[in-house]
Each structure stands twice: as structure tokens, then as C-alpha cells.
Amino acid sequence: MSSTALAAFLRARRARVRPEDVGLPVGVGLRRTPGLRREELAALAGVSVDYYIRLEQGKERNPSSAVLGALANALQLDDDARAHLFALADHAARRRPVRRPAARTVPAGLRLLLENLRPCPSLVLGRTGDVLAANPEGYALYQGLTDWPPEQRNTVRYIFRHPLARTLFADWQTTAAGAVADLRTVLATDPEAPDVAALVEELSAASPEFASLWARHDVRRKVGTQKAFHHPAVGTVTTTWEVLRTSDDGIRITVFQAEPGTPDHDALSLLALAEATR
Structure with missing residues (x-):
């Protein structure tokens, strides 16, 4: 499902951002979560933890452009990854039509x-x-x-x-x-x-x-x-x-x-x- 693709992308990219990359204290002891915790990313993006959890679970299918932009900034996405995030969100919200099968005919x-x-x-x-x-x-x-x-x-x-x-x-x-x-x-x-x-x-x-x-x-x-x-x-x-x-x-x-x-x-x-x- 399209919402699953969006959720998987968010989870994977969150795991790659370290607390020190975004100015958060590392703390002491081992972190059970690779990268940022969900509540840390939610705070950086200015959304509620519950809302962000629903995004990662594929239950929230229609994040706004403002939310997506804030998440992209918090996740430190480059231009290609940012465009990918927005495209996945469009599919999750069914704002994009189903594309035709892959072309294989060479003119x-x-x-x-x-x-x-x-x-x-x-x-x-x-x-x-x-x-x-x-x-x-x-x-x-x-x-x-x-x-x-x-x-x-x-x-x-x-x-x-x-x-x-x-x-x-x-x-x-x-x-x-x-x-x-x-x-x-x-x-x-x-x-x-x-x-x-x-x-x-x-x-x-x-x-x-x-x-x-x-x-x-x-x-x-x-x-x-x-x-x-x-x-x-x-x-x-x-x-x-x-x-x-x-x-x-x-x-x-x-x-x-x-x-x-x-x-x-x-x-x-x-x-x-x-x-x-x-």
C-alpha cells in the first residue's frame, strides 16, 4: 500500500539521523533506538508524537505540505529525498493517479x-x-x-x-x-x-x-x-x-x-x- 511505503521511508530515514546531528544531547548509556526516537523527531518537526506515530504506522494518509516540509528538514533530506517524500505522501493520500505499466517499446x-x-x-x-x-x-x-x-x-x-x-x-x-x-x-x-x-x-x-x-x-x-x-x-x-x-x-x-x-x-x-x- 502507498501509506506503507511512506511509513517505511520515514522509519528508515529517522534511524539514520543521530541526536548530535540535530543538536540534541546524546545522553548516557545505550540507546535502544538507532537514530532519533519518534518523540524526538516529532518535537523537531513540530507535530504531536501521536500524529507522527500514526504516520509511521501507515494510519495517517494525508499529511499537509507544511508537515512534510518540517519532517524533511528534521530528517535532513536532500532535494531528491525530499521530492520522494512528497511523492509518497501524494500516493498515500490518493492525490496521484495510478501510473500506466512500465514502458518497454523502443521507438x-x-x-x-x-x-x-x-x-x-x-x-x-x-x-x-x-x-x-x-x-x-x-x-x-x-x-x-x-x-x-x-x-x-x-x-x-x-x-x-x-x-x-x-x-x-x-x-x-x-x-x-x-x-x-x-x-x-x-x-x-x-x-x-x-x-x-x-x-x-x-x-x-x-x-x-x-x-x-x-x-x-x-x-x-x-x-x-x-x-x-x-x-x-x-x-x-x-x-x-x-x-x-x-x-x-x-x-x-x-x-x-x-x-x-x-x-x-x-x-x-x-x-x-x-x-x-x-
Whole structure:
């Protein structure tokens, strides 16, 4: 239920705020509650303890914008997490319509774009990271991804379950945390998303690291950044990773590129040549 998603988010984020982070005395002895107590957070947000308890129990479904803003401040949420909190509250109050199923059809125009982006490795991803299409260089960059049948090709699954992923990504920990935080953003549009639930169940059972990251309730929308790879065909290559969103249905294009004339650009060109030769 939508109210359950809101309650779970509040509980998880409250547990991550220490008393000293918000100017409260730590006190003596061991605290049985990780992070803030419910009465402490309620006081910081200016709401009654009973009201806040009802929010965490999923019984209160219509918090006002003022209450949500106060809770976001008390929980020290960043912009992405604050927007996520408001979106979950909208769903709990049924202020948002049920979204349509996840899009999986790749328009012809996007397939043509993948071809025109060559030799830059590029992929079309669904909202949970399903690889809906890719150019040859995109498949080549994600070494071993095509070992799996098309319906199993998913970048989050790849990060946590493919045996080559931990050596391919130069900073696997950051890559993994970012992928999980981005996956959580889907719940802002559809808290009961069945595709998210199925993937989370699978990866939680297969990877304790995924389960731990998912329990943190981090929320971060993927944006362009640098990403380095240790690729067996071309060595270490640092790319600029851009995320292009085509609509509100969750489909996005990821493009990996490098500045012309640099060794990284040469490495991407070599990757394309190696793929063409193969």
C-alpha cells in the first residue's frame, strides 16, 4: 500500500539521523533506538508524537505540505529525498493517479539514435534498468551482458549478479549504491510497482549488499557524471556518462563518451574496433 511505503521511508530515514546531528544531547548509556526516537523527531518537526506515530504506522494518509516540509528538514533530506517524500505522501493520500505499466517499446527513432551515437557506447534502459536496446559498443562495454538472454539483461542485476561486474567498474561500491538509489526513485511514481518488487526480491535474496543498500532508503535520480571502467579489451577508460530522459514513462538513454584526442577517446574507439572485428 502507498501509506506503507511512506511509513517505511520515514522509519528508515529517522534511524539514520543521530541526536548530535540535530543538536540534541546524546545522553548516557545505550540507546535502544538507532537514530532519533519518534518523540524526538516529532518535537523537531513540530507535530504531536501521536500524529507522527500514526504516520509511521501507515494510519495517517494525508499529511499537509507544511508537515512534510518540517519532517524533511528534521530528517535532513536532500532535494531528491525530499521530492520522494512528497511523492509518497501524494500516493498515500490518493492525490496521484495510478501510473500506466512500465514502458518497454523502443521507438524507431531511438533505435536510429543508438546507431548515430556510435562509436559512443549507448543503451536504452527501462525504468528499473532493463536493457531494452543498445548499440554494439554498449553491449561491448558491459562485458558479458549478452551472456544472458534479452529478458534478463538489466543493469542493476548486472552490477550485483554478473561475475565480471566487480572488476569492470573501477568504483563498484559507488556504482552499486547509485543504482539502488535510482531504482528507489521509481516508487515515487508507482509505490506498488510490480517490476520493482520482483527485482528487489530477486536481488535481496542473491546479494546481501543489495539488501543492505535497499534498506537505507537512499533516493537519487541518475544524472550525468564520470564513470571509469577496467575493461579487458581496452584497459582502464574514464568516460563522461550522460543520462537522456525521453519522456515521463521511465525510458532513458545512457551514453558513454570521452573528449576527442584523449587516451579515453582512443580507448572507446578501440572498443568499437574490437567489437566490429569480433
